[in-house]
Amino acid sequence: MLKMQTPQEQLVEIMKRIYAQGMTTTSGGNLSIKDTDGNIYITPGGTDKGSMTVEDIVCIHPDGRIEGKHKPSSEYPFHMKIYEVRDDIKAILHAHPPAMVAYSIVRKIPDITVFPGMEQCIGSVGMAEYGLTGSEELGDKIGKVFAGGKDVAELENHGLVVGSGDILTAYHKFEAMDFCARIGIGASRLKGFIADKEKKTAFVLKNDVLETKEKEKPEHQALCKKLCDMVQRAYHQKLFYAGLGNISVRAEDGTVYYIPEGTDQKNVSLQDVRCMDVKGEGIHAAIYRMHPEINAVITAFPPELMAFAVTGTKFSSRIIPEIYMVMQDVISVPYSAWNGEPEKLAEQFDERTSVAILEQQGIIVTAPSLLKAYDRLEVAEYSASAIIKAQQLGGIIEITETQVEDIKRQCHLH
Ligand SMILES: [Zn+2]
Known part of the structure; x- marks a missing residue:
């Protein structure tokens, strides 16, 4: 269904979904899609994520020209960096869902082998060192994780970034990560994980x-x-x-x-x-x-x-x-x-x-x-x-x- 839509429509739909599922606040989170001509469509900075429309999406052309009625998200430098280091990535998703933020502030990665099949859905996860939001420095740190072949980066004291060949796959990975975090938090309130010997x-x-x-x-x-x-x-x-x-x-x-x-x-x-x-x-x-x-x-x-x-x-x-x-x-x-x-x-x-x-x-x-x-x-x-x-x-x-x-x-x- 999403494949039939324009990049702008896809971004609006997925952003609404992240918001509806309780994975972002009104102001937090940003998404982008890169088309076959190298144009990067990205959500704007500082707007209401709950009522975003296709007209709000900003386009960054390959020559650096920016088109749109808003400024691109202030976090756009890391999007650019990921696209630069990974040709296969065409969609990026970033937000601060509470369960993932909990992991990010204790600087632990949720166990993605939590049940068989989850790891296949997510792929491998890396941790990006802390950097100031929107800075080139943070872009480099996140870029490093992706350059190492990982499609998911947890950011220290920040949130989660996922990249994929299309926005729906990126979204599913994002959602799966958030649910791993929710399961991990629930498990820690019970008696902790069973030794993972059998899990394999x-x-x-x-x-x-x-x-x-x-x-x-x-x-x-x-x-x-x-x-x-x-x-x-x-x-x-x-x-x-x-x-x-x-x-x-x-x-x-x-x-x-x-x-x-x-x-x-x-x-x-x-x-x-x-x-x-x-x-x-x-x-x-x-x-x-x-x-x-x-x-x-x-x-x-x-x-x-x-x-x-x-x-x-x-x-x-x-x-x-x-x-x-x-x-x-x-x-x-x-x-x-x-x-x-x-x-x-x-x-x-x-x-x-x-x-x-x-x-x-x-x-x-x-x-x-x-x-x-x-x-x-x-x-x-x-x-x-x-x-x-x-x-x-x-x-x-x-x-x-x-x-x-x-x-x-x-x-x-x-
Ligand atoms: Zn952020």
């Missing part, structure tokens, strides 16, 4: 489903539309990001629809919907084969739940009755319990178990319907957030076994 060999929990040649059936259009809406909603609620994670849904006649991983979740549409071969190897397919009562499956990596997954902390849904009613007990599954075998993972679910935290891997949610699965994921993430916040307030007092039995009776749970 672990399974990549991606959408390795087999696609069939079947096309969407006209009678399923409403269901596919709902699927797209849920994916967009999950993105807006920060349950999905950077093209990671996916939802699938089974129609009454057994056809399973899904949206391939890597799709831009914010702009997902009916054209992105695919039919899944349930005889295939993927985790979703195995769950559908084994459980006729399950009609929706979600794989996700939301930051608060992932803090539990990467630390191996036990998650309790016995904190408020409404949470227990939605998802009953949540299970934690160590990698050794399934070793990357979809069938073994599918066995973990039953009528009592619909949410699984896969240690160091990700989150799987199942339900009889799409809306229920989405609700369970959202409730699980909010609960994780509450539990992490509660760590600093004192020990959590769980609902007792008798109180849980009462809830089960009242709600006719198993």
Whole structure:
């Protein structure tokens, strides 16, 4: 979708997105795109990032001529430097998202091997030494990181810079970095990461489903539309990001629809919907084969739940009755319990178990319907957030076994 737009339109769209996702303030952050003629389009300095339009974008021509009604961002020197040292980079994104700033002021880089697949999404990260904002000196320091082959630079006491061949890829890397930082902060409030020995060999929990040649059936259009809406909603609620994670849904006649991983979740549409071969190897397919009562499956990596997954902390849904009613007990599954075998993972679910935290891997949610699965994921993430916040307030007092039995009776749970 973005490919069809002019550089100015792309910059406006991505800037709005960064702002909407809480990754920049009104005045902070700047983006640029270099076109095939060597023109560099860049966001202006000192304007409201929340209401920016295409007319606000400034163009710096190869001869140095500046065109536009504003001045270019005061941070343009480092953009120029990166384009100078790296021919393959055509888009640059910079902002100060709070979680990344937290890392930058303690001068640590978030663990990007936080779960398998994240590193592939981000690439390698370097740290640029401190320099005054907008200075040539800072430009040189950031340029040095990029000249060394890295596409991501964390800036000491400042923020994050990402470069890529196109703005959407740069944005996804940026978002993935920010979520690594959010996961790392949550994990540090729990009990810290599990020793990373197992991490290296672990399974990549991606959408390795087999696609069939079947096309969407006209009678399923409403269901596919709902699927797209849920994916967009999950993105807006920060349950999905950077093209990671996916939802699938089974129609009454057994056809399973899904949206391939890597799709831009914010702009997902009916054209992105695919039919899944349930005889295939993927985790979703195995769950559908084994459980006729399950009609929706979600794989996700939301930051608060992932803090539990990467630390191996036990998650309790016995904190408020409404949470227990939605998802009953949540299970934690160590990698050794399934070793990357979809069938073994599918066995973990039953009528009592619909949410699984896969240690160091990700989150799987199942339900009889799409809306229920989405609700369970959202409730699980909010609960994780509450539990992490509660760590600093004192020990959590769980609902007792008798109180849980009462809830089960009242709600006719198993
Ligand atoms: Zn900055």
